[in-house]
Amino acid sequence: MLRIRYEVNGGPEVLFAEQAAVPEPGAGELLVRVEAIGVTLPSVRKVREGSEPIPLGGEVAGTVAALGEGAEGFGLGDRVTGLCFAHAYAEHAVVHTAMASRIPDGASAVEAVALVRSGLVARGAYEAGCVRPGESVLVTAAASAVGTYALQYARAGGAGRVVAAVGSAGKAGFVRGLGADEVVLYEDADRGAPYDVILDGVGGDLLAPAVRTLATRGRLVAFSSGGGTVEAYELLVRGASVIGFQMRALALGEPELYDRWLREQWDLHRSGSLRIAVHGEIPLAEAGRAHELIENRRNLGKVVLVP
Known part of the structure; x- marks a missing residue:
């Protein structure tokens, strides 16, 4: 699969595309075939300011391709979005069930990564x-x-x-x-x-x-x-x-409130009361361009990577 990595700290120019093995989901985890990745300011800052390179986490949305042991509440083929704390900039990503939620019928993966966490x-x-x-x-x-x-x-x-x-x-x-x-x-x-x-x-x-x-x-x-x-x-x-x-503190500490807010948010979007703003969809291999947009404060709304 295609994955983005960086070896040294710096700006968007240190992001590279590479081929990597598809990860295996661990206990309580989902393997997601990724359709959209939300680029966040914390990830941009990690590349620029971090003490050493680490896997780029972030928001992903797509389809469940495999389930780890004890991963309950989801099934193969479910469309989900959630936070990946390992390699999110990839064609497949691992998401723990505690950080995952279903994408409603009729909503796209791009809409999901643009709306849910932000x-x-x-x-x-x-x-x-x-x-x-x-x-x-x-x-x-x-x-x-x-x-x-x-x-x-x-x-x-x-x-x-x-x-x-x-x-x-x-x-x-x-x-x-x-x-x-x-x-x-x-x-x-x-x-x-x-x-x-x-x-x-x-x-x-x-x-x-x-x-x-x-x-x-x-x-x-x-x-x-x-x-x-x-x-x-x-x-x-x-x-x-x-x-x-x-x-994250709310999602793990008050899951019922988190779920209620999530449902209300999708309802507001469906009614037209909450607008989604997406700056653009950028190919995964061009992740450096997405980071540059955010680093230079040129984005209007969510920047999304698509494999």
Whole structure:
């Protein structure tokens, strides 16, 4: 099978295509014949910043081709999507049943990798922020896969003002179409301050200045892999909070809530209330091009690899 690997850390130029043996599913695992792979910012950062090369994990969608011992709840031929923590950039991938879900009839594999994880992260971040009707919400990385859904949840949830923070002015029309009332560039994010809630998908050097734009008793929800440092004094003077959110913790710790949100999300999509934004479908062998899109902040929505 075709698989993407990298040997040294660096940018998209270090990704290579290779032939590899089809993996065997272990206990409680599914072997998925992959039809679509969602490219995530954490994977892009691992290639650029990781201490040493590791298998590229990520979101996959396709058809169950084999079942490991004790893999219950699924059968051969089922169409599923889920997180693969080993080699996701491949024509076949292994997914544990705890991280897998069925793709509804009528939905494509591309739609599944674009909606499931990114939409659930956005829902979780929105819920963690406890947004009240009429409050102002700033969404960073608003044109990203998660950001597109965060905008829609904030708009539908009754936020009084939804502000999208993006890296370039060319994305303004796109994010306005998803519910943003205002659009700001990162260097001008304090222009619309203070914000009651910030849903932050960037982290890193942006985290500290974002906290300084919070209103009294404001909440910042950090859900990115970018890290960052917050001064306790900035929280004290505002009576503000920083809340962390991770989807894996919810999926494993509260599976019933995870399943309910998943069902609701597909229902919202079918009704037209939750739009899927896919930047494009890129051949698996050209994974470097997909990473370059995200690294240069040129994507509008989800970037998807297709074998």
